[in-house]
Amino acid sequence: MIRILLADDHTILRDGIRALLAREADLQVVGEAANGQALLELLAHTPTDLVLLDVNMPVLDGFAVMPLLRAQFPQVRVLVLSMLDHENYVHRMLEAGALGYVLKNADSTEIIHAIRTVAANQPFLCTEIGLSLLRRLVERTPAPDPLAALVYQPRNGWPVPAAAPVTGQPELSGREREVLQLIAEGLTNQEIADKLFTSKRTIETHRQNIIEKTQTKNTAALIRYAMSTGLIG
Numbered sequence: 001m002i003r004i005l006l007a008d009d010h011t012i013l014r015d016g017i018r019a020l021l022a023r024e025a026d027l028q029v030v031g032e033a034a035n036g037q038a039l040l041e042l043l044a045h046t047p048t049d050l051v052l053l054d055v056n057m058p059v060l061d062g063f064a065v066m067p068l069l070r071a072q073f074p075q076v077r078v079l080v081l082s083m084l085d086h087e088n089y090v091h092r093m094l095e096a097g098a099l100g101y102v103l104k105n106a107d108s109t110e111i112i113h114a115i116r117t118v119a120a121n122q123p124f125l126c127t128e129i130g131l132s133l134l135r136r137l138v139e140r141t142p143a144p145d146p147l148a149a150l151v152y153q154p155r156n157g158w159p160v161p162a163a164a165p166v167t168g169q170p171e172l173s174g175r176e177r178e179v180l181q182l183i184a185e186g187l188t189n190q191e192i193a194d195k196l197f198t199s200k201r202t203i204e205t206h207r208q209n210i211i212e213k214t215q216t217k218n219t220a221a222l223i224r225y226a227m228s229t230g231l232i233g
Contacts, residue, residue, distance in 0.1 A: 001026055001027075001028050002026055002027050002028065002049050002050060002115065002116065002119045003028055003030045003047055003048050003049045003050070004021065004027060004028065004029050004030065004048070004049070004050050004051075004052055004115065005029075005030055005031045005033065005039065005042060005046060005050070005051050005052070006029060006031070006032045006033070007032075007034075007035075007038075007039040007051055007052065007053045007054060007057070007065075008032075008052075008053075008054040008057070008081070009034045009035060009054065009056075009058055010054075011034075013104070014032050017029075017052065017081075017111075018032075020108050020111070020112070021112070021115075024112060026116075027112070027115065027116075030046055030047070030048055031046045031048070034057070034058075035057045035058050035059035035060055035061075036057055036059060036060025036061060036062070036064055036065030036068075036069075037059045037060045037065075038059075039051065039053075039060075039065060039069070040060075040065065040068060040069065040072065043069070043072070043073050043076065044072075048073075048076055049076065049077065049119055050076065050077045050078070050079060050115060051069065051076055051077070051079070052079055052081050052115070053065075053066075053078050053079065053080050053098070054080075054081060054082055055080060055082040055084050055089060055093065056082070056083075056084065056201070056205055062080065062082070062093060063092060063093070063096065066078070066093065066096035066097055066098065067096060067097070070096070070097040077099050077119055077121065078097060078098040078099060078100075078118075079098065079099065079100040079102065079114055079115060079124070080093045080098045080100065080101045080102070081102055081103075081104060081111070082101070082103065082104060083103060083104045083105070083202070084205065085103055085128070085129060085173065085209075086209050086212060086213060088212065090125075090129055094123075099118045099122075099123055099124070100114050100117065100118040100123060100125065101124070101126065101129060102114045102124065102125075102126040102129075103126050103128055105128070106126050106127070106128065110126055110127065114126065171213070172210065172213060172231065175196075175206065176206055176209060176210050177231070177232075178196065179192060179196070179206040179207065179210065180210055180222075180226055180231060181232050182195065182196075183207065183210075183219060183223065184223050184226065184227075189203045189204055190203075207219075214231075
């Protein structure tokens, strides 16, 4: 039996995950926490094999709680379940000690497989993130010019490949492009949330992701960048 503790500040999501896992004979939800501090308190007296951890939480978020969790409960495996798909977030959580990362929009089969894989002390990266990272790598590596991509190495006379420059437009998800378009139309975070039937906090996260991906400093710079690169019309 794999004992699982859910850490997410959205009650409806915890309810959904609990209902999903209840159908699996080898998976048992032993507790729920709405933030990182509550998670640590629960782990102190709740035998747990795996924590299903959100990144964006109040009090202590995923980034803040990970080093404390690894120090105090090193035997507990951590699988991140988040809507944050930017490679920086993935890298930071894995670097901090999480063994796996899966997106909240993954199908139930993949989430369950991820739980079993991480519980078995094996790393896991969900399909969408893996494909996204591969796509970005391909976009940043232009097709080699057989002449221009060679440099002469005087020491031994052999040509060696030159380093490829980093190029390519930032990879935005479909929802991020929707949010970007609405930002450009002058809507507030709350107005965008109402229009897309989601929470203001979710829109704030999307906005931050877009700014980080485009490496802009504020909304005005973001809109100028998006118009100049064709991300919006």
